[in-house]
Amino acid sequence: MDPTIYGTGVNPQVIPFGAVVEISFNNHDTRAHPFHLHGHNFQVVARYGNGPNFPDSPYYPAVSMRRDVILVHPQGAATIRYIADRPGVNLFHCHVEWHVEAGMTATFIRAPDLLQKQKIYTLNSHKQVCKAFGNTLMKGNAGGKSKNWYDLS
Ligand SMILES: [Cu+2]
Known part of the structure; x- marks a missing residue:
């Protein structure tokens, strides 16, 4: 359960089983970043920025859309949420490949204690x-x- 043992190069994030994971993006960049989560779909809780379909103030949908990619607008922000109810190891990254190479990625390690108990x-x-x-x-x-x-x- 200690992210240290996975090494710093993969930006490890250990997540307990069943945790409600909420991630907020604050994009200070002038470029958009399409973030992709492997292994889970998430709810888009809020998003705002200067994109053509979103107002400048936060947009809170009545019914959250479920996606595995969210475009975080240039100088915009977003919040996503999901329940980590499936043990496993997955990437979370920007879908622009050279942004991944530049470090815009993380490794989500969900319930490693449960994974160890499984006879994988x-x-x-x-x-x-x-x-x-x-x-x-x-x-x-x-x-x-x-x-x-x-x-x-
Ligand atoms: Cu990017």
């Missing part, structure tokens, strides 16, 4: 791909260590 197996064909790649870590923390979980060397 990895297909042998997948293990073979990892072995063929050479340096893919198959167990342990972000550094491949499982004795000292805080040793990321």
